[in-house]
Amino acid sequence: MSLLRAAASGERPMAGWLEGESMYADRQLVIRHTIPTNGLSFAGTIDVMNADQVAAALLSQLGEGQPLHLELSRVEFSDVSGIRAFVLAAERADDRSRIVLHGLPALLQRVMIVVGWGDLPSLEICSCGTE
Amino acid sequence: MEPHVAFRHEALLYRGMADFLNHAVPFIRDGLEVGEPVLVITSAAQLQALRAELGSDAGAVEFADMAEVGSNPAWIIPRWQAFVDRESKNGRRLRGIGEPIYPERNADELSECQWHESLLNLAIDRATPLWLLCPYDASALDPGVVEEARRSHPLVTEGDHRRESDAFRGLGGSIVPFGVPLPSPPAIHQTFAFAAPDLAMVRRMVADHAAQAGLNEERKDNLVAAAHEVATNSIRHGGGGGVLRLWRDARSIICEFSDGGHIDDPMVGRQRPHMGSAGGRGLWLANQMCDLVQIRALPHGSVVRLHQNF
Numbered sequence: 001m002s003l004l005r006a007a008a009s010g011e012r013p014m015a016g017w018l019e020g021e022s023m024y025a026d027r028q029l030v031i032r033h034t035i036p037t038n039g040l041s042f043a044g045t046i047d048v049m050n051a052d053q054v055a056a057a058l059l060s061q062l063g064e065g066q067p068l069h070l071e072l073s074r075v076e077f078s079d080v081s082g083i084r085a086f087v088l089a090a091e092r093a094d095d096r097s098r099i100v101l102h103g104l105p106a107l108l109q110r111v112m113i114v115v116g117w118g119d120l121p122s123l124e125i126c127s128c129g130t131e
Numbered sequence: 132m133e134p135h136v137a138f139r140h141e142a143l144l145y146r147g148m149a150d151f152l153n154h155a156v157p158f159i160r161d162g163l164e165v166g167e168p169v170l171v172i173t174s175a176a177q178l179q180a181l182r183a184e185l186g187s188d189a190g191a192v193e194f195a196d197m198a199e200v201g202s203n204p205a206w207i208i209p210r211w212q213a214f215v216d217r218e219s220k221n222g223r224r225l226r227g228i229g230e231p232i233y234p235e236r237n238a239d240e241l242s243e244c245q246w247h248e249s250l251l252n253l254a255i256d257r258a259t260p261l262w263l264l265c266p267y268d269a270s271a272l273d274p275g276v277v278e279e280a281r282r283s284h285p286l287v288t289e290g291d292h293r294r295e296s297d298a299f300r301g302l303g304g305s306i307v308p309f310g311v312p313l314p315s316p317p318a319i320h321q322t323f324a325f326a327a328p329d330l331a332m333v334r335r336m337v338a339d340h341a342a343q344a345g346l347n348e349e350r351k352d353n354l355v356a357a358a359h360e361v362a363t364n365s366i367r368h369g370g371g372g373g374v375l376r377l378w379r380d381a382r383s384i385i386c387e388f389s390d391g392g393h394i395d396d397p398m399v400g401r402q403r404p405h406m407g408s409a410g411g412r413g414l415w416l417a418n419q420m421c422d423l424v425q426i427r428a429l430p431h432g433s434v435v436r437l438h439q440n441f
Contacts, residue, residue: 028331047330048363077334079359080412107352114419115404115412 013041013071014103014128024057026050031057034071038063041071046082054082058089058099065096067124073103083112090123098122132293134165135224135262138255141293142284144277146270148180154288155228156184158264162226163191168218172197172210173230173266201231204243205418208254208401215259224260232280234271237382238314239423239438241276245308248283250397252305264288309397309428313436316378316385325362326372333362333375337386340377344384344441353420354439358386360413361435365390369433383422383440391432400424 013019017034019041024031029044031054040061046054061068070086090099104125112118112125145151155171159181162169170193171181178196182189193214201207211227218225231244248265255261267280269289281287281298283305288294300307320340325333337358341351358375365373369390376387400414414435417424423438 045331047359048367049327049330077331077355077359079356079363080416081363106349107356110349110353110420111356111416114416 011043011074014073017041017071017102023061024053026053029054034069038066039069039071041074043074045076046078046085048079048081051079051081051085055085055088058085059092062089062093062099063097067096067098067100068093069100069102071102072105072108075105075108078105078108080111080115083108083115083117086123087117087120090120093122095122098124100124100126102126102128135260138257138259139262139286140251140255140284141262141264141286141288142280142296143264143266144269144280144287144289145266146268148177151177151266151268152180152184155181155264155266158226158228159185159192160188162224162262163188165224167224167226168214169193169226169228170195170211170214171228172200172207173228174198174233177230197230197233201229201244203418203421203423204231204240204247205401205424207231207247208251208398209403211251211255211261211263212402215255215261219259219261222260224262227261227263228266229263230266232267232272232276234268239425239436242313243423243425245276245279245283248280249300249305249308250401252283252285252302254398254401306397309426310430311427312429313425313427313434316376316387317380319376319378321375321377323375324372325365325375327366329372330359330362330366334359336375336377340379340384340386341439344379346384346439346441350439354384354386354437357417357420357424357437358388360416361386361388361437364388364413364435365392365433368392379441383438386437386439387434388437389432389434394426394428394433397428400426 020033022030022032029046029050032041034041093099143154159169172195175196178194200210231247267277269277281296282300284296285299287296323336334355338351338355341354365388369392373388373390378385400418404412404415417437421437422440425436427434
């Protein structure tokens with residue numbers, strides 16, 4: 001099995017991202033390793049049902065001295081606990097190992113700001129949006 | 132009147148703009164004279180009239196339009212708390228004018244404004260030296276609204292007379308409106324009993340209901356996000372699930388969640404979440420994402436109604 005493959009059409013990650021092996025899967029979410037290295041792509045829903053597992057997955061991938069890039073354009077929905085998983089991981093990161101969110105859906109950005117997570121030092125929102 | 136060394140919550144029953152200004156302008160000037168920070172939240176028309184009367188003194192006053200700051204009445208207490216947190220240093224006294232109720236408020240907004248007024252007695256620490264004047268235009272409002280102001284305020288001023296309100300419910304009684312059931316809806320579009328596996332369906336039903344009413348994408352998504360959080364609360368704290376009811380009225384769509392849980396904290400949804408805390412964000416989010424959120428703690432359980440105007 002090739003470690004590098006493009007997702008099936010209709011389920012593509014953002015341009016420039018290639019997906020590798022799944023590192024977490026449940027009934028509502030799949031997380032895959034991606035190229036560029038030290039990246040993860042998310043497809044599906046993150047909520048109270050799997051937020052803890054998502055947090056654990058993120059913590060396990062925090063690089064030493066390099067940012068962790070997350071491809072989020074196919075997150076159908078995330079609730080506050082799902083977003084909090086990213087925040088918890090960012091709290092463990094520092095500037096060099098910061099988390100960068102790519103393709104963050106507009107709703108999630110609004111929620112982050114409203115709940116007070118819009119300005120965290122180690123959680124960067126890349127302006128490469130889906131729209 | 133002697134300086135306020137504790138929270139002073141006073142209703143001002145006025146009749147027309149001139150009467151309002153006769154009370155509000157000296158109240159503001161007296162505060163400025165002794166260096167007390169002043170925040171005034173009222174209608175745009177009244178703000179304009181106050182600025183004209185105060186002249187150069189207006190520069191020392193913080194003004195805010197109630198139609199913005201209190202469009203959702205649940206935003207008002209956080210605004211006062213931010214004012215207190217920012218301005219009260221070394222026990223410095225503060226003054227405020229807050230007029231949440233104006234004739235254009237619809238019945239549900241009015242109900243939430245009245246609960247907000249009662250809740251103020253519990254929300255502001257008794258030791259906070261804030262003198263909060265709450266104007267009510269008795270010449271324009273329903274007598275029932277004025278009567279409720281007497282029940283929710285320890286002090287009432289009318290004309291030249293300031294006195295303790297005989298009708299005040301008291302500090303303990305201030306929670307009473309939290310337990311009063313909401314009015315029955317006219318006609319229900321849909322009812323759905325949900326548990327943990329049904330969150331996606333809850334979101335879908337709310338999204339469809341919003342789309343049918345013509346809400347734009349952003350407002351629809353905001354409502355869905357709020358609905359998910361409230362449904363999650365029912366699942367986690369309300370006994371594993373709840374009942375969703377969807378309907379609409381003349382101006383908004385309503386999503387109601389009821390469950391068997393008990394809401395302990397009447398301030399839920401009105402306190403900006405802190406970094407460390409794990410809970411309480413869902414209802415805060417709902418209040419930011421929806422035009423109106425009604426929360427009631429009833430004997431048999433809790434009810435949350437989300438309103439999104441179309």
